[in-house]
Amino acid sequence: MFKKVELQEGVTLYIRKSEQFKTVNFSVKWKTALDEKKSALRAVLANVLEESNGRYRSQTEFRNALDELYGTVLYTDAGKRGETHIVSLSAECVNDEYLSEGGVLEEVLSLIKTVIFDPNVVDGRFDETVVNREKRSVKERIRSLYDDKTRFAQMRMLELIRPDSAASAPSYGTEEDVDALTSADLFAAYESMLNEDEIDIYIVGDIDEDDMTEKIRSLLTFSSRKVQARKSTTQHTGTQVTDVRHVREKQDMKQGKLHLGFSTPVTFRHPDYAKMQITNGVFGGFAHSKLFVNVREKESMAYYASSSYSSHYGLLYVMAGIDAELEEKAVNLINAQLTALQQGEITDLEMEQTKALLANGIKSAFDSARGQIEVFDQYKELDENFTADTIIAGWETVTKDDVKNMAAEIKLEIVYLLSGKEANE
Numbered sequence: 001m002f003k004k005v006e007l008q009e010g011v012t013l014y015i016r017k018s019e020q021f022k023t024v025n026f027s028v029k030w031k032t033a034l035d036e037k038k039s040a041l042r043a044v045l046a047n048v049l050e051e052s053n054g055r056y057r058s059q060t061e062f063r064n065a066l067d068e069l070y071g072t073v074l075y076t077d078a079g080k081r082g083e084t085h086i087v088s089l090s091a092e093c094v095n096d097e098y099l100s101e102g103g104v105l106e107e108v109l110s111l112i113k114t115v116i117f118d119p120n121v122v123d124g125r126f127d128e129t130v131v132n133r134e135k136r137s138v139k140e141r142i143r144s145l146y147d148d149k150t151r152f153a154q155m156r157m158l159e160l161i162r163p164d165s166a167a168s169a170p171s172y173g174t175e176e177d178v179d180a181l182t183s184a185d186l187f188a189a190y191e192s193m194l195n196e197d198e199i200d201i202y203i204v205g206d207i208d209e210d211d212m213t214e215k216i217r218s219l220l221t222f223s224s225r226k227v228q229a230r231k232s233t234t235q236h237t238g239t240q241v242t243d244v245r246h247v248r249e250k251q252d253m254k255q256g257k258l259h260l261g262f263s264t265p266v267t268f269r270h271p272d273y274a275k276m277q278i279t280n281g282v283f284g285g286f287a288h289s290k291l292f293v294n295v296r297e298k299e300s301m302a303y304y305a306s307s308s309y310s311s312h313y314g315l316l317y318v319m320a321g322i323d324a325e326l327e328e329k330a331v332n333l334i335n336a337q338l339t340a341l342q343q344g345e346i347t348d349l350e351m352e353q354t355k356a357l358l359a360n361g362i363k364s365a366f367d368s369a370r371g372q373i374e375v376f377d378q379y380k381e382l383d384e385n386f387t388a389d390t391i392i393a394g395w396e397t398v399t400k401d402d403v404k405n406m407a408a409e410i411k412l413e414i415v416y417l418l419s420g421k422e423a424n425e
Contacts, residue, residue: 001387002202002376005213009224011199013216014376015209018369022098024105024205025369026091026112028220029377030197033228034085034166039078040138040173041181041189046076046087047134048126048186054118055111057127065111069104070094074111080171081378082268082312087193089115090370095206105207113219119190125183126190139175149418150319153257157317157416160247161261167313198227200377204369245414255303256324256419260334261317262410268311269382272406274394276316279406280309281354283341284318288353290337295320301330316410324419331415341407346400359392 002014032038056062066072072093079086091112096102120127145151158168172178199222203212266276284291284307295305303321310317322330340346365371366388379386 001372001385002380003209004384007201007217007220008222010227011201011222011224013201013203013213014380015203015207015212016372017207017209018204018372019206021205021369022095023092023369024095024108024203024207025373026089026108027202027370027373028089028112028116029200029202030087030193031084031200032193032197034080034083034169036169036173037177038173038189039080039085039169039171040177041185042085042087042193043078043138043141043172044131044134044178044181045186045189045193046078046089047137048130049089049115049119049190050074050076051130051134052120052127053114054120055114057120069107069111070099072104072108072111074108074115078171080166080169083166085171087197092369097206109215109219116194116220121187124187126186128183131183131186135178135181138172139178142170142172142175142178149251149253149255149257150321152251153259153416153418154317154319156249156418157247157259157261157414158315160245160416161263161414162313162315165313167310167315195223196225198225202373202377204372244412247414248417248419250419250421253418253420256322256327256417258302258320258322258327258330259317259414259416259418260331260412261315261414261416262338262412264314264316264406264409264411266311266406266409267314272402273311273382274391275398275402275406276309276311276409277358278351278354278395278398279341279403279410280307280316281358282346282350282403283307283316283337283407285309286354286357288350288357290340290350291318291320291334294337295330295333299333301326301333305334324417327415327417335412338407338410338412341403344400344404346403351398351400351403355395355398358395362388362391 002016005013005015007013051059052062056065066074070093072091074091077088089112091108093104093108096105120130145155155168162168201216201220264276266272281289283289284305286292289306291305291307296302301322305318305320307316307318318334320330320334362375365375379391
């Protein structure tokens with residue numbers, strides 16, 4: 001699918017010629033071990049790099065330059081996957097072939113080089129005004145979590161069952177970490193990212209692979225680096241769960257947020273990964289799933305009810321919006337759906353619809369260049385030669401017995417309810 005070129009030790013180019021798109025997509029990903037304080041620095045750094053640079057010293061100048069390149073978009077992001085923190089720089093521009101006069105591709109490559117190697121720095125420091133503005137922006141993003149009660153409840157549930165773990169570590173650090181960082185800290189983080197991180201570069205578009213490879217080789221002159229092997233999957237190695245924790249917390253809100261945390265030994269690299277994806281789909285991943293049909297539709301007990309499988313952490317979550325006084329009934333009904341799976345109460349239709357929706361999801365991801373890059377960046381850890389068809393084929397072979405066996409591996413660890421202050425009082 002992607003042609004792989006090792007540019008330097010620890011710096012790899014993945015390039016894909018495709019006539020599917022009229023644009024060319026670029027993505028540079030810097031990867032390092034997840035660390036809360038480092039995450040705060042890298043989140044602010046990503047914003048600062050996107051805001052301005054040595055060629056365009058203000059956000060307005062930079063955005064105007066991009067607009068003149070036929071609406072080229074360029075943006076950065078910070079996130080995590082498993083034990084890894086990832087800073088991404090992405091760009092998308094029209095292919096020169098579709099313009100009466102070319103030169104856009106060359107200019108966009110030059111801009112990417114500028115953003116990476118020529119940031120808005122004076123005397124070894126980032127512009128203080130820019131840094132302070134982007135610190136505020138990252139803090140607002142962190143704070144927005146507290147206003148979104150579903151995301152907040154999920155975060156609290158993870159903090160309770162996996163404290164001091166990658167599963168509960170925030171991608172943007174904490175407000176305190178962001179507040180504490182200085183322009184000098186940021187520049188040190190920038191140098192560390194450039195010179196020590198593992199780097200993956202992606203390009204998708206109707207381009208000459210060899211020509212583009214040489215351009216990248218001459219423009220993005222990263223030095224070689226030793227890449228530390230990082231665990232790609234976190235597993236909980238504590239004692240066997242015997243007692244389920246019940247935690248209730250209150251805030252000024254109306255709807256109750258019920259979050260159940262389950263653990264499973266089946267993680268992303270586990271041979272049964274595809275089977276657990278199907279199991280989650282039948283349990284609560286879709287609108288035909290047991291949780292949606294039985295908890296939300298038949299019993300009208302929840303405003304919403306679904307499950308999600310976090311394979312990198314060996315966790316499966318159930319989230320439901322309920323009236324707080326229905327907590328016990330809702331938990332019993334949710335557990336009953338898992339028990340049904342464990343007893344093999346699975347229909348042909350549930351299996352067929354789950355497989356079809358998972359297949360549609362992966363196919364639609366492949367309909368965009370960005371989707372191809374993101375899917376490949378994750379799945380290449382399992383197999384660099386995979387295709388959408390090989391992933392789908394893995395799901396097709398899963399049987400009802402497989403789902404029954406997978407369900408037996410799912411163990412409830414915590415029941416967390418975030419509700420309004422007036423509930424049960």
